[in-house]
Amino acid sequence: MPNSQKIAVVGGGAAGFFAAVNTARLHPNLQVTIFEKSREVLSKVRISGGGRCNVTHHCFDPEVMSKAYPRGSRELRWAFEQFQPADTVSWFEDRGIDLKTEDDGRMFPTTDDSATIINCLKREAQKHNVDVYNRYRVEAITPTKNQQFILSIKKQESQIFDAVVIATGGSNRRSTYQWLEELEHSIVEPVPSLFTFNFKEKIFEDLAGIAIEHGSVNIKDTSFEHHGPILITHWGLSGPAVLKTSAWAARYLHNQEYSFTINVNWLHPNKPHEVQEELKTLREKNARKTAQKQNVFPIPNRLWIRFLELANIAPTMRWAELSNQQIHDLTQELVNAQYDIEGKTTYKDEFVTSGGIPLDEINMGTMESQKVPNLYFAGEVLNIDGITGGYNFQSAWTTGWIAAQNIGGE
Structure with missing residues (x-):
């Protein structure tokens, strides 16, 4: 991808933030912007694990790890070869955040405070010049003839980007995905999990x-x-x-x-x-x-x-x-x-959804859409969900990482 390209990340949760900060870090020539519809980014990270943030699970075998996912197990088996829990631990340790393992395998920051993880991700965003906009609701994404995207934002002017990462999370309502169907993608009917x-x-x-x-x-x-x-x-x-x-x-x-x-x-x-x-x-x-x-x-x-x-x-x-x-x-x-x-x-703020974008419509080696070039997906908006214990955050880190690795390619 040529220099000075603009990348939009729609969704300021775990997957979106991880995709954004790693894209900006790995490809300093790209200008990365996060759009979050609510007033606060990383809200699910904040409340996870009773406010301690269950970052991942202490399972460093991709094959065993993948078996914790009722939906997405086969595809994540190979995704974890690229970025697995051991890599998550190293990523945070490299930024001064130590994780600990509890008896059931769940991993938390040693501070037992989710703010530790949130502040780390926010520092990375600031360090790598990622722009973060709260209360910016993207209502439509329209591909252009030259493979760019027009983002229609509620009560704001439309903006043009060269690539987009969709990381809007899961929802139990089919209507929430309607705007993605307009991008030629089908939707696996969402139903609650966990x-x-x-x-x-x-x-x-x-x-x-x-x-x-x-x-x-x-x-x-x-x-x-x-x-x-x-x-x-x-x-x-x-x-x-x-x-x-x-x-x-x-x-x-x-x-x-x-x-x-x-x-x-x-x-x-x-x-x-x-x-x-x-x-x-x-x-x-x-x-x-x-x-x-x-x-x-x-x-x-x-x-x-x-x-x-x-x-x-x-x-x-x-x-x-x-x-x-x-x-x-x-x-x-x-x-x-x-x-x-x-x-x-279901706990309103911590819900997990089975459903979303079908994985056979995504190149799981790059997280790019197989239907729309330069459109990427990460996190729970995909038809991926794991059992309780840090697995859902790990799939967010993994898919966000893979998208970041590939979005800067030619």
């Missing part, structure tokens, strides 16, 4: 905040099943096991209108016969103690009492009084509980 399951009957409503470290969630009559921590909310269940299941089953659950049944094993990986034997042993050894007294299963006491009640066992009953049927029923509540789900909860 959401909590709402109980039809609020049987745990008063136990919100209680978590189980090792559980598993299965959508009844399907192969969608994942294990990990489970968190009880006011509305139902959340936590990694639930969020992973929601991601892989996103389209199936959308088609079910979010009305379905789940099976929960609160004691994963224990099997029913193992738990039943443990309960019978408890009955023998703790015969005179009440059922609410147990020290075998890693379940908080308040939740244990609720399981007893669901199995029609009074917490004040003595273990010796429990019948074999009650032992069986309690076993079911612990390792094969069934709950009817009616609806979901």
Whole structure:
């Protein structure tokens, strides 16, 4: 691409910012401008990980890493050969930002403050003369005959650019993508991914905040099943096991209108016969103690009492009084509980979307559109989404990096 070319990046999130600062750094002859429709850039980075910013995941094997993406796994397998989590760690370390790894593999800045990441990216933008415009809503992109682009901006004069990176993020509304369809691209219908399951009957409503470290969630009559921590909310269940299941089953659950049944094993990986034997042993050894007294299963006491009640066992009953049927029923509540789900909860600012621009319309080696020359895509606007744990940010860094590498080419 000749000197003094103008590059527009539409979207000031993780992918857009990373594409912009790396484009400007790698190709100092290019003039790069970010257009962000809202009043603040990097807003999703700010709230990620409870305000700590889950930058990436500590998985430095591209093949293993790619398996964390329900949509985009095959394409990201090779994209991660260009820029993977190890490269993300190095990129931030080179700029004085150290990352740490937590037990579950998530990586955060050692400061535990998302502002560390935001300020780093903003410094890079300033250092490499990237112009950033907030509250600039790009409403249309019109290719010209000489392969430039006219950007129509709400309440502003139109501007002409030589190349454009679309990094507008995901949306659950099809209408949000309409302007991209006008660029000859098709759209994979967007549906939510990464959401909590709402109980039809609020049987745990008063136990919100209680978590189980090792559980598993299965959508009844399907192969969608994942294990990990489970968190009880006011509305139902959340936590990694639930969020992973929601991601892989996103389209199936959308088609079910979010009305379905789940099976929960609160004691994963224990099997029913193992738990039943443990309960019978408890009955023998703790015969005179009440059922609410147990020290075998890693379940908080308040939740244990609720399981007893669901199995029609009074917490004040003595273990010796429990019948074999009650032992069986309690076993079911612990390792094969069934709950009817009616609806979901997505966190408005942290939503992840399945859908967007189909990957077969993108050259994933360059992130350039296969339909419109000099038009690039990065981040969640693509039909890519990962499970919880830093994977969605990594795909943003990766696709933004690849676009930056190639947008300055001849």
